[in-house]
Amino acid sequence: MKKNRSLWMVKLNTASIALIPAAVAINYIGKLFAETLKLPLWLDSIGTIFAGILGGPILGALSGLINNVIYGLTVSPASAVYGIASIAIGVASGLLAYYGMVGKLWKVIIFGVIVAFVSSIVSVPLNYIYYGGQTGNVWGDAAFAFLNAHHVNIILSSFIDNISVDAPDKIVSSIVAFAVFSVLPKRLITLFDNSQETTTLD
Amino acid sequence: MQNISLYVNKKSFVHDVDFLTKLIYIFVFIAIPIISGSVIIGLLAILISLILHTCAGVLKKLIPIVALSLFVLLSVIIVQAAFIPGYHIVFFSLGPVHFYQEGLIHASLIIVRFLDILLVSSLTVLTTRPSDIVETLQRKGLSHRMGYVINSIFQIIPQMVSSMKTISDAQRSRGMETEGNLFVRVKAFLPLIGPVVISSLVGTRERAMALEARAFSADAKRTYFHEEMKYRYKTPVRIILLLLLVVSIIWRVL
Amino acid sequence: MSKVVVNNLKYRYPLTENLAINGLTFEIEQGELIGIIGRNGAGKSTLCAALTGLVPHFFKGAYGGSVHIDGINVKESKLSYISREVGIVFQNPFTQMTGAKETVKEELAFGLENLGVPKLEMLRRIEDALNLLEIDHLRDKNPLELSGGQMQRVAIASILVMHPGLLVLDEPTSQLDPQGTAEVFRAIKKLSNQGMTIIMVEHKIEEIAEYADRVMFLDNGKIVAFDTPTNVFSMNHLEEHGLRPPVFTRVCKGLGIRDLSGLYPVTLSEAVNEVQKFNESD
Numbered sequence A: 001m002k003k004n005r006s007l008w009m010v011k012l013n014t015a016s017i018a019l020i021p022a023a024v025a026i027n028y029i030g031k032l033f034a035e036t037l038k039l040p041l042w043l044d045s046i047g048t049i050f051a052g053i054l055g056g057p058i059l060g061a062l063s064g065l066i067n068n069v070i071y072g073l074t075v076s077p078a079s080a081v082y083g084i085a086s087i088a089i090g091v092a093s094g095l096l097a098y099y100g101m102v103g104k105l106w107k108v109i110i111f112g113v114i115v116a117f118v119s120s121i122v123s124v125p126l127n128y129i130y131y132g133g134q135t136g137n138v139w140g141d142a143a144f145a146f147l148n149a150h151h152v153n154i155i156l157s158s159f160i161d162n163i164s165v166d167a168p169d170k171i172v173s174s175i176v177a178f179a180v181f182s183v184l185p186k187r188l189i190t191l192f193d194n195s196q197e198t199t200t201l202d
Numbered sequence B: 001m002q003n004i005s006l007y008v009n010k011k012s013f014v015h016d017v018d019f020l021t022k023l024i025y026i027f028v029f030i031a032i033p034i035i036s037g038s039v040i041i042g043l044l045a046i047l048i049s050l051i052l053h054t055c056a057g058v059l060k061k062l063i064p065i066v067a068l069s070l071f072v073l074l075s076v077i078i079v080q081a082a083f084i085p086g087y088h089i090v091f092f093s094l095g096p097v098h099f100y101q102e103g104l105i106h107a108s109l110i111i112v113r114f115l116d117i118l119l120v121s122s123l124t125v126l127t128t129r130p131s132d133i134v135e136t137l138q139r140k141g142l143s144h145r146m147g148y149v150i151n152s153i154f155q156i157i158p159q160m161v162s163s164m165k166t167i168s169d170a171q172r173s174r175g176m177e178t179e180g181n182l183f184v185r186v187k188a189f190l191p192l193i194g195p196v197v198i199s200s201l202v203g204t205r206e207r208a209m210a211l212e213a214r215a216f217s218a219d220a221k222r223t224y225f226h227e228e229m230k231y232r233y234k235t236p237v238r239i240i241l242l243l244l245l246v247v248s249i250i251w252r253v254l
Numbered sequence C: 001m002s003k004v005v006v007n008n009l010k011y012r013y014p015l016t017e018n019l020a021i022n023g024l025t026f027e028i029e030q031g032e033l034i035g036i037i038g039r040n041g042a043g044k045s046t047l048c049a050a051l052t053g054l055v056p057h058f059f060k061g062a063y064g065g066s067v068h069i070d071g072i073n074v075k076e077s078k079l080s081y082i083s084r085e086v087g088i089v090f091q092n093p094f095t096q097m098t099g100a101k102e103t104v105k106e107e108l109a110f111g112l113e114n115l116g117v118p119k120l121e122m123l124r125r126i127e128d129a130l131n132l133l134e135i136d137h138l139r140d141k142n143p144l145e146l147s148g149g150q151m152q153r154v155a156i157a158s159i160l161v162m163h164p165g166l167l168v169l170d171e172p173t174s175q176l177d178p179q180g181t182a183e184v185f186r187a188i189k190k191l192s193n194q195g196m197t198i199i200m201v202e203h204k205i206e207e208i209a210e211y212a213d214r215v216m217f218l219d220n221g222k223i224v225a226f227d228t229p230t231n232v233f234s235m236n237h238l239e240e241h242g243l244r245p246p247v248f249t250r251v252c253k254g255l256g257i258r259d260l261s262g263l264y265p266v267t268l269s270e271a272v273n274e275v276q277k278f279n280e281s282d
Helices: A014-036 A046-055 A057-074 A077-098 A105-131 A138-149 A154-183 A186-190 B019-036 B039-056 B059-082 B101-127 B130-139 B144-173 B182-213 B234-253 C044-051 C079-085 C104-115 C119-132 C148-160 C178-193 C205-211 C229-234 C247-255 C268-281
Strands: B090-094 B097-100 C004-012 C021-028 C033-037 C062-069 C086-089 C166-170 C197-201 C214-219 C222-227
Touching (some): A057 A077, A154 B182, A186 B182, B019 B234, C021 C062, C033 C044, C044 C166, C079 C104, C119 C148, C148 C178, C222 C229
Parallel strands (some): C033 C214, C086 C166
Antiparallel strands (some): C004 C021, C004 C062
8 A cells, every 4th residue: 555645535536436336246246155155254345345445445435335225225224224334344444454454464364353343333333223232143142142141231242242243254354355456457456546646757 | 137126116106205205204204113112103103114015015025124134033032031131020931041021021122113114114115216216316416426336236236146157157067066065165166256356346447437438527517317206295295294203202292 | 720639649557667658649630530550558548548538537647748639638628528529439348338227228318417418408319329320229228238239339329429529449349249340330430421530449450441541550659650551551561560461461462463553452342453453464
């Protein structure tokens, strides 16, 4: 990542806009893949993470938001509200990539853990409103029940419920997103850099 | 082409209602039960939404959407009724596990609120064409670039899925392993996904150029190929909905 | 004034060392059909991008010299403004469909909606383009479900509705089957006959020889030759620049058949003509 690119460039160029549908489609395909193979992961945010890495926090946030709008229109209307968590995933990915959490495997794993952490923080209030704090995942909810029964604070239980499912998922998703990023031609990557300027020859 | 949206293309008085009025309906029907704090009002809102689903002929499509949430709702009942400390009145027991009455009441509150949110949002999504939603929002100020993104996804995803199918059929005919342990299966699927993902990303460059050639970045005042959808009863329906909201607030305050 | 005036144009892509285009200077007149030829990496697509403003506005990079279309300086103008003056069609018909429209007629309307063209004017332009490209019967079809040749004609039509004065085609038939190629060439010929100024990159050299008024031969980002097809393909040492002249030219060169001014035929009909003269002179 070049340090001099502007982080919060709001006016996105057309290449970045055209990347959003691809990012959402990658989320969709990842999810399909996980379901087809019955993996114990969701893999439905690879594209959002990728968009954050490639285009920064704003593009990541937009990809996450639109991903859940589409999810609401195609699968589960009520879940569109989880778009807030997807936005957080996109923003976190953009910031982490910008601040250099890239390149080495251990860095990417930390990247995944932080993304999971951020998305869990945002998901907890939503889980609370919707389901009284649960996620619907067997292992996560078992942890929730166990902690609750042992008088652990409900917010902390809900957070642990969420992150115990999220962390492995986001680590694998981040590794995949970086793998894709590393095989893309560099000339393609510069197109998504909104701070590129034309220089003059002569 | 395969259609991924939940929209059911039918004719009914629910379909005729414009998207903004439906948004007001969503807001009002979620807000009233929460404001009133009453399970009965919540159940009433669910009942009305169910009747509207039936009138629109979309009840069948609602079933899979609700089914998707069955597991988490079951989990809510078990955890809330049996594992939250501090409850005393045992409602019933399954072996060593006691289900408490207070927990069950709390669980039913959660479930009614959840079903209410699910049903009102489903009704809107099932009876409004996605491109109409986008166009309505664009006329209200959504950037046309975002509108483009949403519309295009409905075509790009089926396109990608179908090219994945083509590749996977070819792989299978060459004897690719899709059975076996997890590692074998994951290894088998990577060659399917890799090319589709990479080519879709490389394709964004050309698509972006093609969009520029079609004045995508123009900041002129847009015009629309489609006439704006007009709903005849939009004003009375909106007034009734907002009146309901006002009444519920007054009822609560008094 | 000429339609297109290019003066000492130089361009380098970001993250690259070599100039993709290195000092091009030329002019093109209203109504000409120009064929651009040359091997891969010669700078053909970059030139197309420079004529439409994608270089430098889309690609950024380093830019020198100038391109004027109808007196408009491309570097100083916004892309959306240039898109009214210059239309461009690319290789891949699929990525040129917006993917956001469900019918061909809506697809054609996309650019016009962006430009804010009034509804009635929009309908009129769409009808004209549907007729011109002979895709009227496809108007209610989903653009993504068409054949390659049909899709490419929709791509051309959706540019033409914007009424550009110059049409740039970057290898418009390279991903099409023979039937699709024939459909597209017929459309291009029709447009040219109506007086449209067209610049076309094309590897199918026989077609260039047949249709182009002039041929620009690029290599290494520079112009090797810019002249009539006959003059360009009659040059010696073309192969050194990675160019195979049309088959008729090669045959006649091999046989030593040339016209009175010493030039070789480039199309089938010219070749037949010269061969007949050659036989008669025996």
